[in-house]
Amino acid sequence: GDSVTQMEGPVTLSEEAFLTINCTYTATGYPSLFWYVQYPGEGLQLLLKATKADDKGSNKGFEATYRKETTSFHLEKGSVQVSDSAVYFCALIGGGADGLTFGKGTHLIIQP
Amino acid sequence: KAGVTQTPRYLIKTRGQQVTLSCSPISGHRSVSWYQQTPGQGLQFLFEYFSETQRNKGNFPGRFSGRQFSNSRSEMNVSTLELGDSALYLCASSSTGGYQETQYFGPGTRLLVL
Numbered sequence: 754g755d756s757v758t759q760m761e762g763p764v765t766l767s768e769e770a771f772l773t774i775n776c777t778y779t780a781t782g783y784p785s786l787f788w789y790v791q792y793p794g795e796g797l798q799l800l801l802k803a804t805k806a807d808d809k810g811s812n813k814g815f816e817a818t819y820r821k822e823t824t825s826f827h828l829e830k831g832s833v834q835v836s837d838s839a840v841y842f843c844a845l846i847g848g849g850a851d852g853l854t855f856g857k858g859t860h861l862i863i864q865p
Numbered sequence: 866k867a868g869v870t871q872t873p874r875y876l877i878k879t880r881g882q883q884v885t886l887s888c889s890p891i892s893g894h895r896s897v898s899w900y901q902q903t904p905g906q907g908l909q910f911l912f913e914y915f916s917e918t919q920r921n922k923g924n925f926p927g928r929f930s931g932r933q934f935s936n937s938r939s940e941m942n943v944s945t946l947e948l949g950d951s952a953l954y955l956c957a958s959s960s961t962g963g964y965q966e967t968q969y970f971g972p973g974t975r976l977l978v979l
Contacts, residue, residue: 785964787967795973796955797970798970852921854910858908
């Protein structure tokens, strides 16, 4: 079945540091890929998405590119802020649309 | 537009009881999906409803069931609760449930089974 693998962390960075959270996936066909973010005590918010190979999703300074050849969708941000502290989930949904398949989540801590 | 709403936000039940959770999707959205979030298993897909019909189902026992009403509101029911059912239950809605669509999540219902 479909699966998503991402580093779980916690990942601790200083403010203004460069962020990369790796995400690789296994899926049949051509899934859509997503990054969601969860702040403490809240539900999931969509951060960005890409629906076909080589698409780049971007939002709030975060970017991720759908790489079919490496089955990856790594999340990057050039300069993180304390307010970016949260749990980040990589997810996919395939053509069969059996719901989103999520990675385990990466807990990101940004220190001032 | 109002977002996805879920009620109640918190619940405490005892083993053997049953529970019903409610989800109101974003206005105009016809697809509603349910997910369970636990520290051990992470986020797992329960089922999806579209136009009052269950269209997809995850790998959960039959104690987990749901339904959708004509106004797209959805309920999820868990019967004969077990300690392991303690979790955050998240509801998500999208326009038609297509795989390229974004699913918008509600704040969740936190269920504690004692």
